[in-house]
Amino acid sequence: MSGAAPGPLHPLLTSGVEYPFVKLERRRRELAPAGVASINFGMGDPREETPLFIREALQRAVPAVSSYPATNGKPELRAACAAWLARRYGVRVDPELHVLPANGTKEAVFTLAFAMISPGSARDTVVIPTPAYPVYEGGARYAGGKPYFSPLQSADGWRFNPDRVPEEVWKRTALLWLNSPHNPTGAVLDEPTAARIVALARRHGLWVASDEAYGDLWFEGDAPGTLLAHGLDNLIGLYTLSKRSAMTGFRSGFMAGDPTLIEALKRFRPSVGVATPDFIQDAAIVAWNDDAHTPATREVYAAKRRLFLAEFARRGWQVEASQGTFYLWMRAPGGSRPEDGSDDVAFVESLLRLGLVTTPGSFLGPGGEGFVRWALVPTLAQCKEAIARLGQLAGVAT
């Protein structure tokens, strides 16, 4: 094989830099105490059971003769999604014109900018409030777009403030990502700001994608609304069963919004190969059609949240935002928030020594420095064990 010249690779894949999360995993192995099982508050993968009726619906739906699924999904799935939007948010959409299933919303997040940006586009910018779910940036970059990061601020209650983005950036923006309740800060966008953002998008002729993966997980104030309550023009909402129904492994969600964009995605997505298997769609139909199981899910997270909020308060550790999602957004104790993330990484490493995995805010983008994200996904028993371990914490303010 010697002498073969390798083919080209995208420059994003060839940097020799160690990925932050790869480095964190390496540090976890180095620092984990011997004989103590790690408790993982790092990744947001719920450990609750998927309701039995949903699992049974999938098992019943496996067909004798298998067919290519349709990208647009079964009519019954689109209808179930539309009916859920009406019940949950009071928003009426037409399942034929405004709704499109996704094979989990991650692929929808990644591929969305591809339908908007082409080489040489005058509109090549994707505005991303940070810290954030990293796939917004990945999708923008691989589509040939330019991400513009707008760091969220404690002073704004960690809510996106559109005035912090210069007018000349908006003029070349194709897409703005919103995420409410927000990962990692847990902030919920307020309605007046949402209305201002929607008006701005319609004035500038840009799309707003509202990732509402955590929409059913809120703990303070009223239930969050959906951005689509402001009308469909220029807007697309993303909704998933992953958190609402503990179905991360099923890969099922949907998009709803502006019929012009939905129509374009119906043209685009058949090539992409992201149609959802019919048996998973059948499980999704019963999941969206049932609201009885979601308050129990919320209560499980609420119990863990009360536990940690009490413990953090006792220690004088400050939690900010965190009105929704299953994350707690905590200021690294004793830190002064230097921009290289040393404060949050040092604190996260002190937790790794106790076998507790969390995520440094600096890993999640500009603005996250000095904060730590706790994903309250371990079981209640594991959460109690974690709190017991915090008693051994040395060398940081308690």
Added chain:
Amino acid sequence: MSGAAPGPLHPLLTSGVEYPFVKLERRRRELAPAGVASINFGMGDPREETPLFIREALQRAVPAVSSYPATNGKPELRAACAAWLARRYGVRVDPELHVLPANGTKEAVFTLAFAMISPGSARDTVVIPTPAYPVYEGGARYAGGKPYFSPLQSADGWRFNPDRVPEEVWKRTALLWLNSPHNPTGAVLDEPTAARIVALARRHGLWVASDEAYGDLWFEGDAPGTLLAHGLDNLIGLYTLSKRSAMTGFRSGFMAGDPTLIEALKRFRPSVGVATPDFIQDAAIVAWNDDAHTPATREVYAAKRRLFLAEFARRGWQVEASQGTFYLWMRAPGGSRPEDGSDDVAFVESLLRLGLVTTPGSFLGPGGEGFVRWALVPTLAQCKEAIARLGQLAGVAT
């Protein structure tokens, strides 16, 4: 909503032109005889049953607690893929370094060029022998690449001839797509040509992706080999359960090949959101580990093929290539093969009047004009009914 300026869309999504397949579906509805059910030889979606042990493996695998699947797949799945490559092709690969599951190979085809081409790449060309599966072109274009179509020739036995591509094109090529057995022509690449292509790729420093979706469906000569028999450098093979195990609706396949490219894809694909649900991976593991069900699948298609080849011979209709796949590649009778595709479209329309759906070769890319693709996916009974209907054919040579 008045006054809202819509956001930008990719130019590929905004042309007012009616898509060929949309037009064909419209013509089908216009021309279908009243009261006669259509028999669909158009799309390659098998109507055979998925073996029961595969369906049961999926049902058993639905877990109580659902987890995000890993992009790299379960170790048992990678091992099953590697073991199948060894049994089927005598090719030894390391499941940890050379194998990567795909959520069906369509998404792998679409996203592959994204890992290779970036804005401003000197290597921006994707060479596609045509007529072909349309997703090779879609993936190239959305990645910002330039497709270079190399029309296949009857004179070459419909096999790709690398000498027909100019040297200056190879110098800017990132990726060459091969497909053997080939959709739509059924041609199987010969080993000397395969060796020449592999040497060329290594000399020029480009990737060759070999889509071998139909590798287990062959009817003349020896079983086709895999391109990976020529070593892994610069090569990636794509393999799927869709046709081999009648699992189109499960969306499961894999890639294997050059460790440099597999490593890059392991970095790229976690962002894309195309990890396969674990319960589908469990079904795929038992499917790849079993060879007993594939000869029966092949025999079903062989029976249909004998039926049609005899009928076409009786009518003096010429079939070319078609050594493998479940397609027959037929010269439109009476046509002189004009480049606008009028010959093949006219013949396909004459079949639509009998309630028989086929695909005009011209819809599948340059070089397909004057030919028609029959996908032998209806049941044997439907195939016999279709042949009976051909007796009513008027106005074309019989």
